[in-house]
Amino acid sequence: MSERIVTVDTVETPSPDDRLTVTGAPSGDASEDPATALLALPWSTALEDWPEDVLAALPRGISRHVVRFARVGGGVVAVKETTEDLAFREYRLLRRLEGGPAPSVVPVAVVTGRTDGRGEPLPAALVTRYLHFSLPYRAVFSERLERRTLVRLMDALATLLVELHLEGFFWGDVSLSNVLFRRDAGGFAAHLVDAETGELRERLSTGQREHDLDVAAVNVGGELLDLQASGLLDPEVDPAATPELFVDAYRRLWDELTGPLLFPRAEPWRLDRRVRRLQELGFELAEYSLRAADAPGMMLAAPVEVHAGYHRRRLTRLTGLQVQENQARRLLVDIEAARRAWDPFLDLEGAAHRWVVEVFDPVVRSVPLELRAKLEPAEVMHQLLEHRWYLSEARGQAVPLQEAVDSYVDTVLRVRRDEDAVALHPTTTMLRTVPPADED
Known part of the structure; x- marks a missing residue:
């Protein structure tokens, strides 16, 4: 990945300091260029004292640093105060992860040379770009964290760690506090937001992976104990035993993705079945080694390179949509069903284009403007498909799409809270500004 670095020195700003430097990557949109938009922020003021008129009161997680969300141009960025060395280290690490299979926040810039009025x-x-429709783990649930929600959070965190480890990323500080969660077709997708302690290597050793698992178990257990002390944890949840849910989920997925396959030479279809199984899990076997095993007539296939995001990439190639993995899987199923209904001989590319024009886009347009901050479009589409199925089951026949849309908007979407809402007061805690989210 090219550096694409823009540096602005000795700029004219309202700050009395003439040594302010912004180092960042141009976005391709001049209105979002760090060299222009970021300079309007009050860098001569400590972050914890920034005025309300520049802040967006989005729910914040627990952090060892001061973190604020600020309005920049037509968007929102997250700003974290730290040391210059750590800021540049994390910025460049996030740049290397950007666009990769493992989801993470997008870095915007590092601001240095700041001084106050004295x-x-x-x-x-x-500075990182705000991840729309995302929530810290404390904002995912309502009054108490129920076990069913907790299991989905553990699965999402385990999947993210597997994805990062496959890319050679050693995290060093795995925790619920260092990720953001987005709804993903009935589950959650976890996104890395704090890479301060991370390292990106060609390949991780077993010891490095086990270290991340040990740290995760301690951190997650501590976070759950904190929730329990605050009265926010369901009584049925055991904070000491729950981290094992995460560890077990990680180990099952890692073993399935990376474990060798022993099969008879006369049954090569077993390798094809393994490849399809990985695809069903949302991963793609990019490279594997195949050799004769010690046992006569047996072959040994060992995965060498596995990438996450199989369904995401496939849906993007077909439609241009960029969504979460489970959402992509669900939408691909609907595209295939539509293709069979329209014309079984229609190629998938043509069906995907027609589906976007005749199904997805009309559904998105049918959501009233005042409700579009409720959920991201792909999650709306997923929930609508489920809602239509239940309506059809109750009626005993297929319900027209527009009728299902009208019913979903009025009876389901309208009563949800806004998952991408920007509140007005920047200091209100997340549990007060964000209404219940555990509404599945």
Whole structure:
């Protein structure tokens, strides 16, 4: 990946400091270029004292640093104060992860050379793009964290760690606090937001992976104990035993993705079945080694390179849509069903184009403007398909799409809270500004 670095030195800003430097990657949109939009923020003021008129009161997780969400141009960015070395280290690490199979936040810039009105130095700041429709784990649930929600969070965190380990990323500080969650077709997708302690290597050793698992078990257990002390944990949840859900989910997925396959030479279809199984899990076997095993007549296939995001990439190639993995899997099923209904001989590319024009886009347009912050479009589509299925089951025949859309909007979507809403007051805690989210 090219560096694409833009540096602005000795700029004219409202700050009395003339040494402010913004180092970032241009987005291709001049209105979002760090060299222009970020300079309007009050960098000569400590982040915890930034005025309300520049802040967006989105739910924040627990962090060792001061973190604020700020409005920049037509969007929102997350700003974290830290040391200059750590800011640049994390920025460049996130740049390397950007666009990869493992989901993470997008870095925007590092701001250095900050001083206050008295000329005293202020910390450097790392700026990342706000991840729309995302929530910290404390904002995912309502009054209490129920076991069913907790299991889905553990699965999402385990999947993210597997994806990162496959890419050679050693995290060093795995925790619920260091990720954001987005709804993903009935489950959750976890996104890395704090890479301060991370390292990106060609391949991780078993010891490095086990270290991440040990740290995760301690951190997750501590976070659940904190929820329990606050009265926010369901009484049926055991904070000491729950981290094993995460560890077990990680180990099952890792073994299935990377374990060798021993099969008879006369049954090569077993390898094809293994490849399809990985695809069903959302992973793609990009490279494997195949050799004769020690046992006569047997072959040994060992995965060498496995990538996450199989369904995401496939849906993007067909439609241009960029969604979560489970959402992509669900939408691909609907595209195939539509293709069979329209014309079994229609190629998949043509069916996908027609589906976007005749199904997806009309559904998105049918959502009233005031409700479009409720859920991201792909999640709306997933929930609509489920809602239509239940309506059809109750009626005993297929319900027209538009009728299902009208019913879903009025009876389901309208009563949900806004998952991409920007509140007005920047200091209100997440559990007060964000209404219940556990509404499945």
